[in-house]
Every structure is written in structure tokens, then in C-alpha cells.
Amino acid sequence: MIVKKIAVFILIAGFFSCHKAQQQAACGTQTCTLVFAQIGVHFADFNGSPASVLNFSAINQRTKQxxxxxxxTGGxxxxxxxxxxxxxxxxxxxxxxxDVVVSGTSPTTGQTKTVTYKISGGCNCHVEKISGETTIVFN
Structure with missing residues (x-):
């Protein structure tokens, strides 16, 4: 009875280790931190104060998603x-x-601002902003 349990455990462990090896083979082996990364953008009015926006969007130009x-919280x-x-x-x-096109419209002025970010991910440990403005200012 105990031999059966050990055999089943080894079989299950082998299955999961093979699956993990397949994932590593596609991207290579690397050690990543457990930090959760995010990329954001600040919108500001002409005075530099934080500004809310309407119709905020960020569209990946390769996938169109x-x-x-x-x-x-929805905000x-x-x-x-x-x-x-x-x-x-x-x-x-x-x-x-x-390339990710980031856009937002000022509810105060009706002005729409658009910038392009370059964001990597894939086999990297985290998403990373390669280029793009940190703050978008409405005039």
C-alpha cells in the first residue's frame, strides 16, 4: 500500500517537473524576484496638478489589444x-x-493627448517600460 502511494507521488512529481522544464526551455532559465511590477502614467494639468482623464486607453500595436x-476599484x-x-x-x-499607444482626454479642456510607450515582457522577469513619457501634461 505504501509502495503504491510512493509510486503515485513520484509519477505526479515527474509530471510537474517535466511541465516546468518545458516552460523553462522556451524562455531559458533565469532567477526572478517576487516583486510585482506595473507601469503607469501620470496625467497633469498645465499647473502640474494631477488630472483625471476620460477615455483612458493603452493599446498594444502588435496585438491591437x-x-x-x-x-x-474601477479608477x-x-x-x-x-x-x-x-x-x-x-x-x-x-x-x-x-509599442503601446497610451491616450486620455481632459474632461476640463476636451484635449486628447497620446504618447507611445515601448513595453517589454514575454520571457523577461517583469513588464518593463523601455521608453515613453512618465507624465502627460494637458495645456
Whole structure:
């Protein structure tokens, strides 16, 4: 009876170790931190004060899909700050980086501002902003 249990345990452990090895083979072996990364953008008015926006979007130009993670509260984490991507969507980006068009409209002026970020993910440990403005200012 105990031999059967050991055999089943070894079989299950072998299955999971093979599955893990297949995942590592595609991206190589690397050691990553447990830090959860996110990339965001600050919107500000002409005075530099945080600004809320309408129609906030972030679209990956390679996949034509939104990169904006689902927010439990439905709004920005802090006034004027919007999350463009986080580690939950890392697999949706290429390892080299994808262009992501980030856009928002000022409810005060009606002005729409758009910038392009380059964001990598894929086989990297975390999503990372390669380029793009940190703050978008409405005039």
C-alpha cells in the first residue's frame, strides 16, 4: 500500500517537473524576484496638478489589444495616475518590446493627448517600460 502511494507521488512529481522544464526551455532559465511590477502614467494639468482623464486607453500595436489591467476599484490608484500594464499581462508583450499607444482626454479642456510607450515582457522577469513619457501634461 505504501509502495503504491510512493509510486503515485513520484509519477505526479515527474509530471510537474517535466511541465516546468518545458516552460523553462522556451524562455531559458533565469532567477526572478517576487516583486510585482506595473507601469503607469501620470496625467497633469498645465499647473502640474494631477488630472483625471476620460477615455483612458493603452493599446498594444502588435496585438491591437488593450494592455490596461482590470482594476478592482474601477479608477486610478491615485489622482491622475493610470496603470498601463502590469506583470499579470507580461505574456502579452514580446521580449524585445511592443509599442503601446497610451491616450486620455481632459474632461476640463476636451484635449486628447497620446504618447507611445515601448513595453517589454514575454520571457523577461517583469513588464518593463523601455521608453515613453512618465507624465502627460494637458495645456
Amino acid at each position: 488593450s494592455t490596461v489591467p482590470a482594476s478592482p 486610478p490608484a491615485e489622482p491622475g495616475y493610470y496603470i498601463v500594464a502590469d506583470d499579470n499581462g507580461k505574456k502579452d508583450f514580446s521580449t524585445e518590446g511592443d
